[in-house]
Amino acid sequence: MTKKNMRRTLATALCLGLIADGFAADQYVPDTIEIPASAPFALSSPPLLGLTTGGTIEFWVVADWTGNPGYHPVVLSNGEGVSPAYRVSIAADRQALLVQCGTRHARFDFDFADGATHHVAILDYDDQLAAFVDGRYSGAAAMSIEAQPLSTLSVGSLDGGVSSFIGAISALRLWDVPLDPEVLVEFALKDPFDAGDLHPDIEELLAYSNFRVGELVLADNVEVSSAMLLEEESEYVE
Numbered sequence: 001m002t003k004k005n006m007r008r009t010l011a012t013a014l015c016l017g018l019i020a021d022g023f024a025a026d027q028y029v030p031d032t033i034e035i036p037a038s039a040p041f042a043l044s045s046p047p048l049l050g051l052t053t054g055g056t057i058e059f060w061v062v063a064d065w066t067g068n069p070g071y072h073p074v075v076l077s078n079g080e081g082v083s084p085a086y087r088v089s090i091a092a093d094r095q096a097l098l099v100q101c102g103t104r105h106a107r108f109d110f111d112f113a114d115g116a117t118h119h120v121a122i123l124d125y126d127d128q129l130a131a132f133v134d135g136r137y138s139g140a141a142a143m144s145i146e147a148q149p150l151s152t153l154s155v156g157s158l159d160g161g162v163s164s165f166i167g168a169i170s171a172l173r174l175w176d177v178p179l180d181p182e183v184l185v186e187f188a189l190k191d192p193f194d195a196g197d198l199h200p201d202i203e204e205l206l207a208y209s210n211f212r213v214g215e216l217v218l219a220d221n222v223e224v225s226s227a228m229l230l231e232e233e234s235e236y237v238e
Contacts, residue, residue, distance in 0.1 A: 028191050030060055030171035033156060033211035040156030040164055041214050045078050048206055049174060050085050052147045054126040055206070056175035057086070058184065060119050063094045063112040064167035072098055073165040075120075076172065078153045085148040088122065089163070097122075097131055097138065102148060106141035108133070117168070119188045123178035130178075135185040155209070155216065172209035172216070177201065 033041075051057070061075060072089040079085040087100040094113035099106045099122060108131040112118060121132040124144050131138040155172065157164040173192070179201055192199035192208075199205070205219040 028189050030189070031209055031211040032060075032168050032170040033209075033214070034168045035156045035165045038211075038214070040154060040161060042152045042154040042157075042159055043216060045150040045153035046218075047150060048176075049078060049153060050147065050150055051078075051124060051145045051174065051176075051206075052085070053176075054124045054144070054178055056121060056123050056173075056177065056179045056184075057088060058119070058121040058175070058179075058188075059172040059209075060117050060168075060170035060188075061090065061112070062115065062117050062168040063090045064115065065094070068092050069166065071163045073167070074154070074156065074158055074163045075165055075169055076153070076155055077158050078150060079148045080151055080159070083148060085150060086145045087158075088120075090165075097133065099129065099131065099141070101129070101143050102146035104141075104143040104146075106131075106139075106143060108138040110138055117170070119184075121179070121181070121184050123181075125178050132181055132184065135181070135188070137181070153216065170209075170211070172211075173205065174207045175201065176204040176206050179204075 057076065059075065063073070065073070069092055072092050075088045075090065077084055077087040083102050084100060085102070089098040090112055091098055091107070095109060095111055097108040097110055097120060099108070106129060110133045119134050123130045123132070126144055128140050129143050130140040152159040156169060183200060187199050190197060192202055192205060207216050207218050209215070210217055
């Protein structure tokens with residue numbers, strides 16, 4: 001996507017407004033993992049989930065803590081140590097979405113402290129990364145997902161169960177291209193595989209969650225690996 005097309009896409013997204021409450025809720029119920037009621041999980045990350053040529057990360061999230069937990073609760077992390085391929089967190093004060101790619105960091109201000117469920121989408125245009133929350137453009141950063149050693153993709157914590165999320169994560173989807181924001185809004189609460197209303201970019205879907213059984217599944221319905229449940233639960237200070 002050219003920078004000109006990206007600007008046009010972002011301008012369109014600015015006009016979309018919030019995703020309507022209850023939109024398509026009678027047709028689709030997202031799979032959800034609630035942490036710490038359920039343990040975070042991790043699995044071996046295949047190279048295609050590195051997203052090094054651009055892509056989209058999207059999910060629904062509820063940040064359900066009060067006070068400062070003393071760390072930024074992690075939604076998703078792929079890679080090792082202090083320089084992951086990508087890491088997505090909610091700020092400890094619940095006032096921002098945090099994204100890390102390699103050694104680069106971006107902060108996108110948003111109030112997650114209302115206890116509501118919010119749709120988050122992170123679009124990597126290969127030379128620029130943009131964030132959307134509830135269909136609204138939250139900002140962009142001059143960074144993108146970097147090629148890094150991949151070993152473990154962790155959902156709801158860092159590898160080993162540290163920086164555990166506190167709340168709920170739903171309908172995690174990883175795409176091979178940056179999706180059109182209008183399409184993101186339209187299908188945020190739809191089954192992308194619905195034959196009667198198939199997602200227009202379904203061939204670009206790399207993986208999706210099935211939190212009902214604790215799995216991340218490749219889009220061809222082949223399981224990435226068996227979920228490795230993490231027994232440790234993070235402690236935090238109210």
